[in-house]
Amino acid sequence: MQNGTNKKYGVVIVAGGSGKRFGTDMPKQFLLLNGKPVLMHTIERFAETKLPMKIVVVLPEAHHETWTKLCTEHAFELPHELVTGGDERFFSVKNGLEKLDECKIIGIHDGVRPLISAELIEKCYATAERNGSCVPAIAVPDSLRRGSFSKNEIVDRTNLYRLQTPQVFRKDWIIGAYRQSFDKEFTDDASVAEKAGFPIILTSGEEENIKITHQKDLSLAATFFSMKSTFK
Amino acid sequence: MQNGTNKKYGVVIVAGGSGKRFGTDMPKQFLLLNGKPVLMHTIERFAETKLPMKIVVVLPEAHHETWTKLCTEHAFELPHELVTGGDERFFSVKNGLEKLDECKIIGIHDGVRPLISAELIEKCYATAERNGSCVPAIAVPDSLRRGSFSKNEIVDRTNLYRLQTPQVFRKDWIIGAYRQSFDKEFTDDASVAEKAGFPIILTSGEEENIKITHQKDLSLAATFFSMKSTFK
Numbered sequence: 001m002q003n004g005t006n007k008k009y010g011v012v013i014v015a016g017g018s019g020k021r022f023g024t025d026m027p028k029q030f031l032l033l034n035g036k037p038v039l040m041h042t043i044e045r046f047a048e049t050k051l052p053m054k055i056v057v058v059l060p061e062a063h064h065e066t067w068t069k070l071c072t073e074h075a076f077e078l079p080h081e082l083v084t085g086g087d088e089r090f091f092s093v094k095n096g097l098e099k100l101d102e103c104k105i106i107g108i109h110d111g112v113r114p115l116i117s118a119e120l121i122e123k124c125y126a127t128a129e130r131n132g133s134c135v136p137a138i139a140v141p142d143s144l145r146r147g148s149f150s151k152n153e154i155v156d157r158t159n160l161y162r163l164q165t166p167q168v169f170r171k172d173w174i175i176g177a178y179r180q181s182f183d184k185e186f187t188d189d190a191s192v193a194e195k196a197g198f199p200i201i202l203t204s205g206e207e208e209n210i211k212i213t214h215q216k217d218l219s220l221a222a223t224f225f226s227m228k229s230t231f232k
Numbered sequence: 233m234q235n236g237t238n239k240k241y242g243v244v245i246v247a248g249g250s251g252k253r254f255g256t257d258m259p260k261q262f263l264l265l266n267g268k269p270v271l272m273h274t275i276e277r278f279a280e281t282k283l284p285m286k287i288v289v290v291l292p293e294a295h296h297e298t299w300t301k302l303c304t305e306h307a308f309e310l311p312h313e314l315v316t317g318g319d320e321r322f323f324s325v326k327n328g329l330e331k332l333d334e335c336k337i338i339g340i341h342d343g344v345r346p347l348i349s350a351e352l353i354e355k356c357y358a359t360a361e362r363n364g365s366c367v368p369a370i371a372v373p374d375s376l377r378r379g380s381f382s383k384n385e386i387v388d389r390t391n392l393y394r395l396q397t398p399q400v401f402r403k404d405w406i407i408g409a410y411r412q413s414f415d416k417e418f419t420d421d422a423s424v425a426e427k428a429g430f431p432i433i434l435t436s437g438e439e440e441n442i443k444i445t446h447q448k449d450l451s452l453a454a455t456f457f458s459m460k461s462t463f464k
Contacts, residue, residue: 145369157419162376163376163377202377202382214439
């Protein structure tokens with residue numbers, strides 16, 4: 001499935017999960033949400049925006065065949081390019097970025113965040129186009145402590161934000177940032193860009209834009225999904 | 233409804249929410265979960281443990297009449313003492329603690345966390361009895377940043393925990409801690425106890441032990457509830 005060429009906007013959808021953490025043999029990006037694999041919903045969210053978007057999906061080599069079969073089964077025909085993942089998320093993203101050299105603005109999105117709205121995607125890309133970067137963020141409502149179970153101290157939650165995806169950047173920023181050597185302290189793309197010296201601009205995220213990590217998240221996603229009349 | 237006397241264990245269930253944040257006129261502790269107000273489920277969780285437990289429920293004065301009516305409507309007869317809340321959570325807890333002078337170990341629990349298991353409650357009380365305090369905690373899976381939307385920096389999430397309730401303490405520790413003057417930096421009972429010089433011991437919390445703050449949380453709670461065959 002081809003994307004066509006010379007699109008201004010691009011996204012790397014990273015779906016590297018092996019299913020181990022989920023307690024199932026099926027990687028979580030392939031589990032069904034409203035009868036369709038989670039990853040297909042995620043791709044639809046980006047295809048649905050007003051932006052001409054080139055979509056690259058990164059999957060471990062071992063999952064390519066399963067994905068191709070799933071696409072046939074579900075008659076899923078949205079254009080996307082399939083790329084092989086690396087051992088670490090960093091290398092998966094890097095592999096994906098290589099396919100988006102034609103784009104001016106590039107986002108990186110978790111394959112298991114299928115509930116983002118087109119409006120939030122468009123807002124992130126518009127902000128990144130204006131300011132160089134944009135990451136959706138939401139406040140942390142809980143009290144936090146840091147340390148061990150037996151010795152720990154309070155962490156101030158003032159002005160503290162949890163990040164979501166897509167994390168969107170000007171192409172030269174993100175491609176440049178990913179030329180750095182891998183550092184195990186990279187927890188997301190913002191941390192890679194920050195280490196390369198680029199400022200990170202935040203925007204208000206969405207409570208519904210959850211990452212499906214645990215079984216409970218799939219149930220929650222189904223609940224959210226049923227509330228979104230615009231999703232298919 | 234009386235609790236009887238001389239119980240070794242006590243809990244202050246704080247239900248001060250006014251419903252404003254929830255976007256409904258009904259305070260969230262009174263919303264229905266499986267046909268019954270959330271707060272009744274929460275009280276049941278504590279009544280269900282193996283521990284002889286004196287239960288104090290703190291509600292704003294304005295909600296006492298509603299609660300009494302709901303108890304009649306739902307034929308809710310679990311013993312608990314109703315106490316009037318203060319302007320800040322700190323004062324609500326303090327009002328509740330005054331009724332538990334007979335207890336040796338006292339927990340403070342959010343009225344809108346109805347999905348905690350009896351096992352976790354018992355573990356928290358046993359740990360607090362042994363070590364003076366115990367608070368359930370879960371790891372933070374998200375990338376975090378602190379600052380403004382336009383200028384911010386990464387926050388290390390290593391050894392970082394989100395706290396839940398019940399936050400359980402030896403009676404003399406928590407009563408002593410609540411003799412301090414109110415400080416707006418008190419975000420929970422652990423922060424009050426910590427400022428008084430007491431160590432906070434953490435234990436593994438439960439993903440299901442969510443706080444019902446937003447409409448989506450009520451949907452998630454309903455999903456979790458349906459998975460818990462032991463809940464009524």
